[in-house]
Structures are given as structure tokens and as C-alpha cells.
Amino acid sequence: VSLGAGGEFDLIRRFLAGSPDPPAGVTLGPGDDAAVLDGGWVVSTDLSVEDVHFRRSWLTAREIGYRAAAAALSDLAAMAAEPVGVLASLAVPGAGGVDAFEVNSGVRAAVEALRAAVIGGDLSRSPGPIVVNVTVLGRTQRPALRAGARIGDEIWVTGTLGAAASAVRIWEAGGDPPADLRAAFTRPSPRVREALRLAESGVLRALIDLSDGLAGDAGHLAAAAGIRAVLLERELPVSAAARAALGDAAAYAAALHGGEDYELCFATAPGALDGSALAAHLGVPLTRVGRMEAGSGVWIEGMDGRVGPIERGGFSHFAKGQA
């Protein structure tokens, strides 16, 4: 989320994504939420950098580790893969003994909450920022991909949106976010259980996790299918805590463009999913937030019923003055 959409980093990110032809032994190369290897292994890597993805004043060392690992594990949820192990690389300032232990204990807590384990890692001193890179390894015999949505499909999300981005907004304005917004940022819950259940149910046509904001990530599903996503303004499950703290307009913007909700966004055939029954089973809200249509890009149907394009892409915390 930190780098926002567009600009040089998006270009480079695509470049980094690697070559389109995966080598022997690799079933699915770069371009989805994770690569898939022979034997059903799913692997992805995620970098968290101080003052880009978080500020030290916002989080304890343990929360820095927890959040970095949870964000990385969310990519396994996005493939409907079961987490098995992670490799955690930490760079911490100075001798930093206590901090590295604390960051690492946070990584472990996030990993163990999903019954996975730390199976390797690396450690370095850092001459500047805290850096945490987490590589996640999971398994599935049937990975859920970004591509596969069809015209007419419904677009769904789990949970509520905008709380984590609202916490960031309050911190960046010099405030102190209320506990529920703060927790959304510091302890995201990767939706692994929900993704596995949805995959089992057979309703998933396309799946992604919300790391760049709903508009951006629904746009990824649409782009992967060569169609357009139309979101319904009135249906967005905006976090009540975000509304209370920031007001409706800002909370709505955070829900649409804010990143790091780490909820799932997925497409199903029309009528295929009984959302309220599954939501009751999972104990997590499931909301139909839009539909796929012919076209391209991400659009929104406003309260007045009019459909217009919305700027594609996510939300950049620190874009101002730090380009």
C-alpha cells in the first residue's frame, strides 16, 4: 500500500514480477498473490520497512513483527492455501538485542495463530530503519487465482473496511487512534480460515486479499479477467469505528482506497453464495459489494444510481513529501 498506485514503483514492481514463463517445477509464476510450485506449495514474500509501511512511534517492536507476518500470511489466504512455514528476515538498528527478540516474537505469534511455524530466517543489524521481510510457504491442491471472474459475477468482501487506513490517517495528523482502529492496523487477521472455507464450498471464481484498497484490488480481479468491476457505494461495509472517528466521507474514502484491511475480495457466480448463512457459520461479515461487467477498470455506482469511473489503485500513506 505504501507506494501507492502509478508512478515508477508500479512499473518496477511489474518488472520485478519476473518473467512470464515459469521454470520447470513452478506451476504458476509471478503475477498472482503468490507463486505455486509442484506439490501444491504456494510461496510469496512481503517486505515491511519503517517509515514506509509503519512508523516506530505507532507500534511496539512486537506489533511490528506481528503486522509484517500477518500481512505476508494474507497472501496465502489470497490463494486459499494453508500456511505451513515462514522465513523471517529482520534488520534492526544498533545492537538491538531486545528489539530483535520482540520483533521476532511478534512474527511467531502471527505465524502460530495460524498453526504454522518459523522454519528459517536471517538477521542483520540495520544502519537505519527496521526492516522485516517475511516469506510465507503454504499448501493447497487447488489455488484460488486472481483471474477467473466473469461478466455478471458478484463481487464480495469479508469483514469491514477502512479501519486500518483510518488509524494511519489519525496518526499522521498527530492524533491517537481509538483502540479498535489501532488494532486493525497493528494486528490484522489474515482470512485463512475463511478462504479455505470459501474454496471448499466451490463458489470462488477469483480471489485476492485487500492490501492495496478495495478499488485497487477489485481492479486487479477485473483486469485479470479482462472485464470491469462496478462497486456499489451503498453496499460498502465501512467500519463503524472509522465512521465514528473520521466521519462518513473520510471513512468511506478509507474503505474504498485505504489499504491493509487484509480482508478477502472475491467473485462468485450470481446467486451462488448464500452470504448470510456462510457469514453466520464463519462469524465474519460477508458483503456483496459489486458486480463484474463488460469493459475495463473500476467503476462505482453512487447512491444516486449513477455509475462513474473511480481512480484505480490504492492509497499512499506517506506519499506527501516522501516521494
Add this chain to the structure above:
Amino acid sequence: VSLGAGGEFDLIRRFLAGSPDPPAGVTLGPGDDAAVLDGGWVVSTDLSVEDVHFRRSWLTAREIGYRAAAAALSDLAAMAAEPVGVLASLAVPGAGGVDAFEVNSGVRAAVEALRAAVIGGDLSRSPGPIVVNVTVLGRTQRPALRAGARIGDEIWVTGTLGAAASAVRIWEAGGDPPADLRAAFTRPSPRVREALRLAESGVLRALIDLSDGLAGDAGHLAAAAGIRAVLLERELPVSAAARAALGDAAAYAAALHGGEDYELCFATAPGALDGSALAAHLGVPLTRVGRMEAGSGVWIEGMDGRVGPIERGGFSHFAKGQA
């Protein structure tokens, strides 16, 4: 190598190594050069941080990427695994478009030199140092482990030692290393082909790559077997270029304690390996540098035939004033 031996970081590194009981699906957990997963997948991660592992003034952006990836790939050689794919995470200062491309092109060059591919990655701005984390994925049906050496075994190394550490020493003293020393640091060659050939030949009882210095890494083989390593001072294949640049004593110290040679160190049964025949076949020197004995630690038999303990562990570039 950067953090040296002993001290807090060694403790934390052990802590980071994870729990001793690997989860289901993981054949070999932390503690070796890489973890091993069901299906023969081998996975490891390696962090390179500016001003800890390298300085920007020493290397081009492309060399920073090449070296980081080669160092990571050396862990696959250390398992006698064939490289398949890597995930590269880059944090680069500022907008840094050109640099990120260049770093990434170096990663690719190192990966493609071993017929592997970049299959994923992440990218971030960095508020300070260049950071490159490379996760490597390889395959083998018979991983070569650190444990397995026996009393009486011979200790061998590939190549020559001390050149990379000598380049660092010259840079740190304000000089400009000669081209062959510089290249040893900037473009290490992971000994994948050599490791696969040695594994095929069936002579390997234990294998590690030289990232922390011969004394430290031979010590890891000995410790994994619960025995001691005795190195032979007169046999050390000290880099001739290092001798020419630094003199015999400093070159010898670099060979013994300098890190980042990325050569192989392995144990074989006495007389099992015809080193000169295999060296001729591979085009790489193979030198018997010691033997395993009952006891513990790392010892050296000097030119005078006397055996004494040597300080265990590697060599810390930047230890002074940067603890």
C-alpha cells in the same frame, strides 16, 4: 559474516532459527543451510544490508543485486540442491527507479547464470540503506546436511580462500582492491555444479558453504557431529591474489576467518575422494584442509606440527565502532 561470531546477534540468530520440531510438510526445519519441504523443495533466505554487508561506494547497483542473490543461492549449493526460483525483495532509497532496476538486473543475472528464474518479489522505498532480501527455492531428492561427519573424516574445500575478505580489508583501509579480489567480493560463484557432482559421487558425509569463514564453518560441521575439526595450516588454499596484495599473514587470516568465499566445505571418509581427478573434471581446485577428530571446537595444526585451538567463528567487517 557481517555480524561476526559471539555476542547478542548469535544468540538471536539461534532464537530466530525457529522451533526444533518442524511442522507437517517440513522434512527438515531450521538449523541447517536451508529448510527442506515435502517433495524435495529446499528453501532459504538471505538478507543483504548496505553498510553492514557492503558499502555503496564499493559496488554498482547491479553488483549489489548480483552479490545478494549469489550469496543466497550459495545456501542451495550447501544443500546440494538445484536452484529453481527466487523471490527478491528490494528496498531502495528515494524514487530510485534506475537503481531498483539495476539491483534487480543483478539479481536476475545471478539467478539466470544457474538456470533458475525470479518467481516473485516485493519492492519498497527505503528511508535509508539499500536492502536486498533473497529467498531461494531449489530441489533435491537427497539434501546434503551439515551433520554427518565422523571421526577420521577428511575436511575438504573447493576453490581458494580469502580473496573476498581481502578486498573488504583494502576497501576499509581506504584503498582500491585489485580486480581479481574485487571480483571475488562482487561476483561470487555459488558452487552449485560442484555440489551436485559431489552429491552424485556419494562421497559427501557433511556439507556447508563458506559464508562465515573456514574456521567458523568447519566448526559448524564439527559441532553438528559432536566432534572437532583440525585444520592444517600448510594446506589452506590461500588466494594468491590475496597474498600478493596483503602479504602472507593477512591473507592467511582472511582465508581462515574471512567470510563470503562462498566455496564449499565438506567431509568425506578417509581416502574416499580422488581430489585431483574431480578437480580436473570440474575445473575447480579441491583441497584437503583438515580432518575430524574426537573432541570439540576448531583447532589448527601449525607449520610446526603443533595443534592448538583457534577462535571459533567468522570475521566481522564492520564490527569496530558499529556495534
